Amino acid sequence: MSTRKKVFWWIGGAVIVLYALFPIAWIISISLKAPSDIANGQFTPTDVSWVNYSTILTGSASDLFLPSLRNSFGICLIATAISCLLAMFAAYAIARLDFPGKRLILSTALGVAIFPVISIVTPLFNVWRQIGLYDTWPGLILPYLSLTLPISIWTMSAFFREIPWEMEQAAQVDGATTWQAFRKVIVPLAAPGVFTTAIIAFFIAWNDFVYGIVLTSTEAARPVPAALGLFSGASQFEDPTGAIAAAAVIVTIPVVVLVLLFQRRIVAGLTNGAVKG
Amino acid sequence: MASIEMRNIVKQYGDGFPAVNDVSLDIADGEFMILVGPSGCGKSTLLRMIVGLEDITSGDMVIGGKRVNDLAPRDRNLSMVFQNYALYPHMTVYENIAFPLRLSKTPDDEIRRRVTEASDVLELKDHLERKPANLSGGQRQRVAMGRAIVRQAEAFLFDEPLSNLDAKLRGQMRTEISRLQRRLGITTVYVTHDQTEAMTLGDRVCVLRKGKIQQVASPRELYEQPVNLFVAGFIGSPPMNFLPAAPEGNRLNTPFGTIELDERRAAKVAGHELLLVGIRPEYFEDASLVDEAKRPLGSIFRARVDVTEWLGDSQYAYIPYEAPEAIRNQLRDLSRELDAEELRTQAIVSIDATSRIREGREAEFWLDSRKVHVFDPQSGDNLTRDAEAGARLTQMAEEDRVEQVGEAQAGGHTVTGGGGGGASRAGAA
Numbered sequence: 001m002s003t004r005k006k007v008f009w010w011i012g013g014a015v016i017v018l019y020a021l022f023p024i025a026w027i028i029s030i031s032l033k034a035p036s037d038i039a040n041g042q043f044t045p046t047d048v049s050w051v052n053y054s055t056i057l058t059g060s061a062s063d064l065f066l067p068s069l070r071n072s073f074g075i076c077l078i079a080t081a082i083s084c085l086l087a088m089f090a091a092y093a094i095a096r097l098d099f100p101g102k103r104l105i106l107s108t109a110l111g112v113a114i115f116p117v118i119s120i121v122t123p124l125f126n127v128w129r130q131i132g133l134y135d136t137w138p139g140l141i142l143p144y145l146s147l148t149l150p151i152s153i154w155t156m157s158a159f160f161r162e163i164p165w166e167m168e169q170a171a172q173v174d175g176a177t178t179w180q181a182f183r184k185v186i187v188p189l190a191a192p193g194v195f196t197t198a199i200i201a202f203f204i205a206w207n208d209f210v211y212g213i214v215l216t217s218t219e220a221a222r223p224v225p226a227a228l229g230l231f232s233g234a235s236q237f238e239d240p241t242g243a244i245a246a247a248a249v250i251v252t253i254p255v256v257v258l259v260l261l262f263q264r265r266i267v268a269g270l271t272n273g274a275v276k277g
Numbered sequence: 278m279a280s281i282e283m284r285n286i287v288k289q290y291g292d293g294f295p296a297v298n299d300v301s302l303d304i305a306d307g308e309f310m311i312l313v314g315p316s317g318c319g320k321s322t323l324l325r326m327i328v329g330l331e332d333i334t335s336g337d338m339v340i341g342g343k344r345v346n347d348l349a350p351r352d353r354n355l356s357m358v359f360q361n362y363a364l365y366p367h368m369t370v371y372e373n374i375a376f377p378l379r380l381s382k383t384p385d386d387e388i389r390r391r392v393t394e395a396s397d398v399l400e401l402k403d404h405l406e407r408k409p410a411n412l413s414g415g416q417r418q419r420v421a422m423g424r425a426i427v428r429q430a431e432a433f434l435f436d437e438p439l440s441n442l443d444a445k446l447r448g449q450m451r452t453e454i455s456r457l458q459r460r461l462g463i464t465t466v467y468v469t470h471d472q473t474e475a476m477t478l479g480d481r482v483c484v485l486r487k488g489k490i491q492q493v494a495s496p497r498e499l500y501e502q503p504v505n506l507f508v509a510g511f512i513g514s515p516p517m518n519f520l521p522a523a524p525e526g527n528r529l530n531t532p533f534g535t536i537e538l539d540e541r542r543a544a545k546v547a548g549h550e551l552l553l554v555g556i557r558p559e560y561f562e563d564a565s566l567v568d569e570a571k572r573p574l575g576s577i578f579r580a581r582v583d584v585t586e587w588l589g590d591s592q593y594a595y596i597p598y599e600a601p602e603a604i605r606n607q608l609r610d611l612s613r614e615l616d617a618e619e620l621r622t623q624a625i626v627s628i629d630a631t632s633r634i635r636e637g638r639e640a641e642f643w644l645d646s647r648k649v650h651v652f653d654p655q656s657g658d659n660l661t662r663d664a665e666a667g668a669r670l671t672q673m674a675e676e677d678r679v680e681q682v683g684e685a686q687a688g689g690h691t692v693t694g695g696g697g698g699g700a701s702r703a704g705a706a
Binding site for chain 2: 164166167169170171172173174175176177180184185188189
């Protein structure tokens, strides 16, 4: 690469990083401003204040925020686990077996993934109330599966296709049943794919707002994004901006931690050495 | 250990294309059988049908007296080495080799004993705790073999196991496989497109073409008594030369002069107008270097040499010749089918390394007419094949095999002892 090219790449990269990180920096800055300081007309807080954090963690908003944080974690983790497990079997079948309707399954999955959530949420609200799923964890896990399963099947079948057929055939010749070959050879090899899929699925569920606000009414099942919308200021003349910003920062933390934690797991190239190199 | 019998095996793909067409082949217990042919001849498909990874469209596959058509691969108790080795990258070498034993629920100490034994034989002792990704190509190949020999399989199946190695390593592993097979005395089926491997490893070689068996015979018989043009052209490197010839009594008129045939062969070729004579490169010689005693056994001709290749121990000369259009087309088709692209009709002749024949000059060559074969250009059949002589060669190879197996197994103990000593010496160093 020539020097000019390098400079170009560096500047381009810096612009993109700034563009992506500026809103986050801004929201961190707001979360550190005291309510009276929010309209101070500058980017940084005049004085760093932790009052917003204490409001949502121990103060008046904690009744709203803490249970919803627990709900969000529980519901998203369960939805992710179920969708990963189901997607693993589905993707394996799609990648390995030839059966009629294979393309249909994939295109249906894609159709479900791009179907606008807002158009089914009202009928779902009615149905859920009738059958008693309204405002419960399963009442959110089920719709979340419809969001996460299609994308999980797509990503995982791509990973399964990467695994050489011979791996499995070798296992079968070595005396493994189809199930043993799947469990002892294919799943360990697909682990990076499973982790990647899990993270994507978790984010999708974690970020959902529409289902969360419509299908819940109390802290029994309300997830964080919905709870944020219900924050209110200390008085009716005061905006809850600071508290919302603080909550947004806290909600971002698990996502960052998750990515850092599994970053090493996601590295491709685990199949190195399986075949000639 | 078991024999493998195939009766009228057919493999038809969904579009009706017969990849393997009516193959019947008996592989004796302990025999080393090679399946060889150009790419697309169905040899790998046949192997995969033996092991159970491909369904058999029709016919019977009998292993050890039992029909196995409908058995899953794991119930056939065969072990296989794949072309790309198919090692499990997430397991250590030890676990890779132990995998078949773990699946059969062998006790741990038994596993340790057998894996150690296998890794001693293959000199993998120092690498047992490493992952396949960190091994060289040859080491990976040996791990794949270790996984195959660690359990008492009925037969070994190899699918072009050496094609990913460089030439030097390939030679080493070839002798290694041969020694191992003799010592273990296990029925082996080996697929290759490399004719050096076919000639050196096999007790018998099965030449396939478009899913059909052409000839099953010992390497010697294939070389000396090929059944048709295809086998003659496929076996041997550089390949056999095919010259157009017109018979005239006991003689054949070729671009390289007339060739005298003996009574038996002359009788067989009578009645044809145009023939193809097959002459191996080594049946030629620089005329000035031929013994006086040998001279009358062949014929002498003059020809212009196009190119010479001096290789130190041998020398090849390329002599272009004219051939009728029909013959040229046929030879081109044949070479294409053999995965080669012959651009011009030329003969490759092997001459003594000391010969002073120069490129671009006319020179005198001698041609040993005793061993030439004559083929019918239409059907490709070898008209002068001596089936009895061929059968004798294969019979001899069979006797050799029995003797070698006996020797290898009797001597196997000393070999094991020596190998163990070698390994411990390596450990000490």
